[in-house]
Amino acid sequence: MRLLTHNMLSSNIKGVTSGFPLRIEVEKMVEKEVELNADFLRNMFAKVEWKALVEASKTLGYTELPDNVEPSMLDSDEFLNRFHHALLELHLEEGALVCPETGRKFPVNKGIPNMLLHEDEV
Amino acid sequence: MASRPELQAPPEIFYNDDEARKYTSSSRIIDIQAKLSERALELLALPDDDVPRLLLDIGCGSGLSGETLTEHGHHWIGLDISGSMLNVALEREAEGDLILGDMGQGLGVRPGVIDGAISISAVQWLCNADRSSHEPRLRLKAFFGSLYRCLARGARAVLQVYPENLAQRELILGSAMRAGFSGGVVVDFPHSTKTRKEFLVLTCGSASLSSATPQAKGEDGESCSDDEEISGDEENQSVLVSDRHRPRKKHKLNKNVKGKEWVMEKKEKMRRKGNTVPADSKYTARKRKTRF
Ligand SMILES: C[S@@+](CC[C@H](N)C(=O)[O-])C[C@H]1O[C@@H](n2cnc3c(N)ncnc32)[C@H](O)[C@@H]1O
Numbered sequence: 414m415r416l417l418t419h420n421m422l423s424s425n426i427k428g429v430t431s432g433f434p435l436r437i438e439v440e441k442m443v444e445k446e447v448e449l450n451a452d453f454l455r456n457m458f459a460k461v462e463w464k465a466l467v468e469a470s471k472t473l474g475y476t477e478l479p480d481n482v483e484p485s486m487l488d489s490d491e492f493l494n495r496f497h498h499a500l501l502e503l504h505l506e507e508g509a510l511v512c513p514e515t516g517r518k519f520p521v522n523k524g525i526p527n528m529l530l531h532e533d534e535v
Numbered sequence: 536m537a538s539r540p541e542l543q544a545p546p547e548i549f550y551n552d553d554e555a556r557k558y559t560s561s562s563r564i565i566d567i568q569a570k571l572s573e574r575a576l577e578l579l580a581l582p583d584d585d586v587p588r589l590l591l592d593i594g595c596g597s598g599l600s601g602e603t604l605t606e607h608g609h610h611w612i613g614l615d616i617s618g619s620m621l622n623v624a625l626e627r628e629a630e631g632d633l634i635l636g637d638m639g640q641g642l643g644v645r646p647g648v649i650d651g652a653i654s655i656s657a658v659q660w661l662c663n664a665d666r667s668s669h670e671p672r673l674r675l676k677a678f679f680g681s682l683y684r685c686l687a688r689g690a691r692a693v694l695q696v697y698p699e700n701l702a703q704r705e706l707i708l709g710s711a712m713r714a715g716f717s718g719g720v721v722v723d724f725p726h727s728t729k730t731r732k733e734f735l736v737l738t739c740g741s742a743s744l745s746s747a748t749p750q751a752k753g754e755d756g757e758s759c760s761d762d763e764e765i766s767g768d769e770e771n772q773s774v775l776v777s778d779r780h781r782p783r784k785k786h787k788l789n790k791n792v793k794g795k796e797w798v799m800e801k802k803e804k805m806r807r808k809g810n811t812v813p814a815d816s817k818y819t820a821r822k823r824k825t826r827f
Contacts, residue, residue: 417589418612418632425643425681433645453587453610460589460648460687501610525621528636528643532668535640535677 414524416469417500420461422526424512424519426534434465435510435519437472443506443524449497455487457500470499539699545665550596550617559597559623568655571732572603575653575693578721578736588650591685593638593694594657596620598629604653605630614638639674641681649685652692658735659696662703675707679714686739692716694735702800704733711737795819 424432467478477495479486486492510519510526517534520527540549550558558564581588587608592601595613597620604611611631615621621633636643639661661678662671682692698704708720716737724730798819802812813819 414632414634417610418634421589421612421644421648421685422634423643423645425641432643450587450608452585456586456650457589462645523622523625525618525625525633525635528634529616530637530640532666535668 414505414521414526415501416466416473416503416505417457419469419505419510420466420500422510422528424514424517425528426512426515426517426530429512429514431514432512434462434469434513436513437469437505438509438511438518439472439505439507441507442473443504444502445504447501449493451487451493454493454496454500458482458484458487458496461500466499470503473503473505475499475503539697541660541663541699545663546660547616547618550620552619552622555597555617555619555623558620559599559627565599568599569603571655571695572600572653574723574732575600575655575695575734576603576607578693578734579651579653579691581651589648591642591644591649591652591682591692592631593642593652593654593682594660595624595629595631595633596657598624598627598631598633600653600655601629601631602627612644614642638678639669641677642685644681644685646684647687649690650687651690652682652686652694654692654694654696656695656697658694658707659698659703662699662706671706672710675710676713679710679716683714683716683739688740690739691718692735692737692739694737696733696735698733700796700800708735711735715739 419435419437422433422435424435426432463482464480467480470476470478475498478499479492479495482492504524505521506524508521510521510528511517512519543549579590585608587610590604590609590611592604592611592613595601595611595615596617598613601611601613601624612634613621613624613629613631614634614636615624616635616637618635621635624633638658658678661674663669664671686692696704696707698707704720711718716739718735718737721734721736723732723734799815802815802819805812
């Protein structure tokens with residue numbers, strides 16, 4: 414699972430009001446190189462919760478993202494490279510996503526988070 | 536013809552390792568799913584600017600539908616309830632991120648972040664109550680509500696579905712409308728039983744599909760889906776659901792539009808609700824003489 418997806422997911426448990434961001438527990442992470450597309454990054458920039466992306470990257474061992482951003486930074490190739498790497502090349506392979514409110518763990522196996530809820534969580 | 540998969544077992548059981556492999560190694564299925572996905576993507580009507588979008592593939596299965604999204608350069612997140620199907624997707628090196636989840640529990644996705652969603656041959660599964668705790672109406676509500684919220688304003692969702700009957704079609708469409716979507720149904724090859732395909736084309740927010748305003752009820756809806764096969768080359772035809780108001784072949788329609796199947800289903804539903812319903816007999820839903 415890429416951090417792009419992590420940045421979009423939130424805990425869906427009944428009664429939870431702030432299920433974002435899911436905390437990441439890492440057992441294994443992998444990097445997969447993909448081609449950079451600046452248009453996609455510009456499209457995503459407005460939607461990404463930056464702070465959550467920075468934190469998630471750090472959890473996976475990547476610390477090159479700036480803490481504060483503004484749209485003008487999208488003109489910088491260096492920034493785009495870092496944004497791209499964090500968003501699309503870092504994968505959580507094994508571990509868990511943890512609901513920030515309830516502490517409920519959603520296990521991640523082979524890169525697939527299991528977000529199935531128990532009956533009493535629906 | 537084999538009975539509908541939806542009637543055989545819950546999806547996570549029906550799509551076990553065996554079935555997932557069988558499904559994904561059939562060149563016929565691969566071909567059909569690819570065509571349906573192409574069509575869905577076309578109906579999504581994303582801006583024609585070559586910018587890759589972030590899309591959802593709901594009931595993504597083994598990644599056949601997502602592959603089309605990848606070929607068009609988009610990023611996607613796929614959700615499916617069958618671990619076996621997702622494992623095949625991994626083997627096939629699907630480019631999208633995969634999530635094991637139940638759309639009937641709602642999509643746990645942040646509001647307004649998704650550029651478009653497709654779902655190919657999956658949503659009709661929600662019409663079945665596979666557990667005692669399942670109430671199709673509520674599961675459809677959770678699904679469409681969460682889908683509506685996670686889409687960006689003006690974004691679309693295109694869902695290709697195989698409703699079992701008119702009641703299911705209306706249940707699905709009604710749930711979508713109640714969630715706030717505007718839009719309607721596009722039917723390709725409406726005259727053919729075999730190739731007939733239905734797509735719900737839903738817009739989040741503004742009603743850009745004004746011509747496709749669906750009807751809440753359509754007496755003739757079912758009877759207009761002609762049972763006969765039109766042979767030879769058929770143009771790819773689409774009708775919007777509102778066209779189904781106009782009954783073709785009126786003379787062929789049985790007065791008793793609601794057939795035995797419908798009655799049995801209705802009775803079953805009432806029974807499940809705990810109502811007292813007359814026992815089924817050979818007289819149930821029989822044709823009655825019109826003259827009295
Ligand atoms: C006919 S397959 C289609 C898969 C894929 N979209 C394709 O075009 O090949 C239907 C899929 O819907 C999934 N499905 C059924 N009910 C579901 C639910 N409640 N939540 C998520 N996925 C579901 C099944 O597991 C199955 O993989």
